[in-house]
């Protein structure tokens with residue numbers, strides 16, 4: 001984790017320069033107080049005292065417990081990766097709320113000069129969505145042996161903020177067996193640098209052939225649906 005440590009130091013220096021506060025890198029919501037806060041918030045949700053935000057899809061009737069943000073790495077219409085995540089919206093088990101982040105194509109090219117307190121609106125929105133989620137689930141294609149540039153750009157916008165620090169994360173690889181490994185490996189590297197909490201048991205391959213994507217851009221295959229539900233359950237259990 002030497003690389004992670006190095007980048008943490010860089011982020012600390014950046015935050016310090018930006019706000020003049022050396023302790024700004026890890027805000028209270030990612031520290032012990034934040035964990036207590038999340039526990040209280042979840043308890044409140046269980047009691048139905050706190051509503052969900054717009055765009056969330058609630059599954060089950062027992063009330064929301066764990067919020068999972070779904071992030072696709074593909075900008076392509078008819079994308080198998082986005083279809084898998086759209087399917088997860090409908091497949092969420094009881095006690096889990098899921099929301100799909102759909103701003104990938106709107107993010108400007110990352111520029112450190114703009115990584116200031118007044119971020120470009122799409123980047124601020126992204127960081128806000130990440131901050132308010134309990135966990136993230138990624139689904140990305142592989143381009144030229146690595147992550148698509150637009151998706152790496154999304155990840156770059158998160159480097160300067162504290163939102164990804166210790167955030168529980170997982171990914172589903174929808175490529176056929178033997179393909180897409182470069183994407184998963186690179187994603188693991190980047191998420192390691194970001195000091196996220198990788199939920200190994202939820203990082204799986206669930207192949208989705210292009211022909212499996214229906215006209216509503218979801219996947220009918222019950223095995224895929226059940227696989228995605230299992231992933232969400234595993235994430236929810238981890239977040240607890």
Ligand SMILES: Cc1cc2nc3c(=O)[nH]c(=O)nc-3n(C[C@H](O)[C@H](O)[C@H](O)COP(=O)(O)O)c2cc1C
Pocket residue numbers: 074075076078079080081082140141142143144145146175179180181
């Ligand atoms: C520019 C480009 C580069 C690609 N490079 C790879 C690659 O290196 N390895 C691979 O397994 N697939 C590669 N593919 C195939 C895509 O990963 C595959 O088509 C995938 O289904 C795209 O995801 P989507 O359906 O969510 O858009 C590439 C596709 C494109 C458009």
